[in-house]
Structures are given as C-alpha cells and as structure tokens.
Amino acid sequence: MKPPRAFFQPLAIGAPAPYAALPVRTERMIHFVPPHMEKVRAKVPQLISQVDVVLGNLEDAIPADAKEAARAGFVQMGQENDFGDTGLWVRINCLNSPWVLDDLMTIVPALKDKLDVIMLPKVEGAWDIHYLDQLLAQLEARAGVTKPILIHAILETAQGVKNVEEIAAASPRMQGMSLGPADLAASRGMKTTRVGGGHPGYKVLADADPASPDAPRAAYQQDLWHYTLARMVDACQTYGLKAFYGPFGDFSDTAACEAQFRNAFLMGCAGAWTLHPTQIDIAKRVFSPDADEVAFAKRILEAMPDGTGAVMIDGKMQDDATWKQAKVIVDLARQVAA
Ligand code: GLV
Ligand code: MG
Secondary structure (H helix, E strand, C coil), X not given: CCCCCCCCCCCCCCCCCHHHHCCCCCCCEEEEEXXXXXXXXXXXXXXXXXXXXXXXXXXXXXXXXXXXXXXHHHHHHHHHCCCCCCEEEEECCCCCCCCHHHHHHHHHHHHHHHXXXXXXXXXXXXHHHHHHHHHHHHHHHHHCCCXXXXXXXXXXXXXXXXXXXXXXXXXXXXXXXXXXXXXXXXXXXXXXXXXXXXXXXXXXXXXXXCCCCCCCCCEEECCCCHHHHHHHHHHHHHCCCEEEECCCCCCCCHHXXXXXXXXXXHHCCCEEEECCHHHHHHHHHHCCCCHHHHHHHHHHHHHCCCXXXXXXXXXXXXXXXXXXXXXXXXXXXXXXXX
C-alpha cells in the first residue's frame, strides 16, 4: 500500500503556511496541567469549558521519575476527553533530553488528529525546528494523521533570542512562540530567582533635587522582559505567527500577573500561560479587548468607511493608521465573541 503523503515537504520555507487554512483559534491562555496526577486529569472535562487551550506538561516541573507517568497520563487525558474547540497541546521534553523521542513516538500515533500543537522548549535556532518538522512528517505519515501538527517554540535561551527571526521562519508548521522568562534568566546569567514578572532591584532613580540632594528619590521599576517581548512580537508578526507571554510564577500576586499579561497584550501578544486556576480569569479578561476600546474602535471604522483620510473624534486625530489599529481590536472582539 502506498504510504499516506506527509503534510509538509520539509523546509518549504516561503510557501504559504498550511495552518493558515485551519480555523482561527482564540488562544488567550495556554493552561498547563501536570498529566501524571490523577486528580488533575479528573478535572480536565471541567477545564475544557473554561480555557482556550489545555496543555499537558511533560518538561520542567515534572520530576524525572514521573516523566513516563506524565506521558501516559497525557495520552489518557487526550483519548478520554472530547476537546471540541478547545486546543489540545503538549509541552514535550527538550530535544537533547533522554525522554523526547519516546514523547513523540508515543503521543503522535496515540492521539493523531486530536493533537493540535507541540510546544518545543529551549529552541536555540532553526535547526531545532527543522529536526522536529522532519520527525513529525515521518510520524504523521506512519500514523495516518490527516491534520498538520503545529509547532510552538519557547524562546528561553540567549541563543534562541539571537536567532528569533530564523526560528519564526523555520517551518510552515510554526504556530507561534512564547517567552520563557525563567530559563531565559538562567541562560543570560541574570541574578534573579523568579518565574517572570519584575524585580525590585531593576529600576532607575529619579534625578536628585539640587535644592535637597540628600532627600529620598523616587525609584521606577523597569520591565525586565520588554526587549525580548518586542523582538519576539516583531518576528512572529513578520512570519504570521502568534506571540505569547509565558509563565508568571508568583500565584499570590494576581495584580502583578495582570500587569505583566496586560503589557504583553498591549505589545501585540495573543495570550499567556496560565499555571494556576486564578490566572485563567486574568488571562481571559486581559486578552479579550475591553468593551470601551471596542466601542471607540468601531466609531473610527464607521467614521472612515473606506479606511482612508483623516477625521477628528473626541478631539483626537484618526487616519489610515489608526483605522488599522481599530480594525485589529474590532476583529479580535469578533473572534473572541464567535
Ligand atoms: C518557561 O519554560 C520558562 O523557563 O520560563
Ligand atoms: Mg523553561
């Protein structure tokens, strides 16, 4: 019998992304679950109705002696549940780990078309994506998978950041990218022990008042992740991918989590990771456009039906460029409401 044709001619760089033909998904949060825990698996049916994406985590945070149980648990939760429009993703172990080959060889044939996206950690360059792309083509062809399995890269090493554009362009399978602040901090030699968010020591001091040079000066905390997020968003938008902020580890600080997510949203990200149930509503709120913003954006579109020219609305100038910004917001609102 003739083997089924692989979805992708590997490395068809520049070809239209096949995933463009797939339905546009709302992916405001990628919700992480540890699949080796039975009590967590039992909650998956309930979770499916609450989140946009359920991700089975096999990599960091899963102890070495639970890797096989996590892999088996993920297959079980994938087979037992109907995910409907909710995405089913997996974070596999990194490519130089002893577990990754078994992760792929087990999961692809077991879940076939149910699996939407593979999240690949610690991506350093295009070669990592090329390797996974080829391996997936082989596994899909062998298992008779009929829907392309997409790749999501975690940007979490200094070298990965250096190569972000080539990673984004590496394969038509690329769905998107997430910033991984914890591994990135280690890789860069940053002096922190946190999973995302700010640091009270990373700040600038306001100028001293010459009249009272010894008076306490205001200090403004800076965003540690701005540079990387901006590079990642530009690379993703250039190649038609989605950008995501990754994890926020201080579950007790919901205000700081919301601020970090909002920065990502305003900068162009589609969503963020949620590691704790309290973060789900935060992501839903932040990554859905605000009703007042949508109403204002609609006024811009209505005032400039063909998208050209200049008008004043509430004392502010609007033109072709703000029309495009307004369209981004209105389109997202429609997609979220659909
Ligand atoms: C995520 O994997 C991170 O390292 O932040
Ligand atoms: Mg990491």
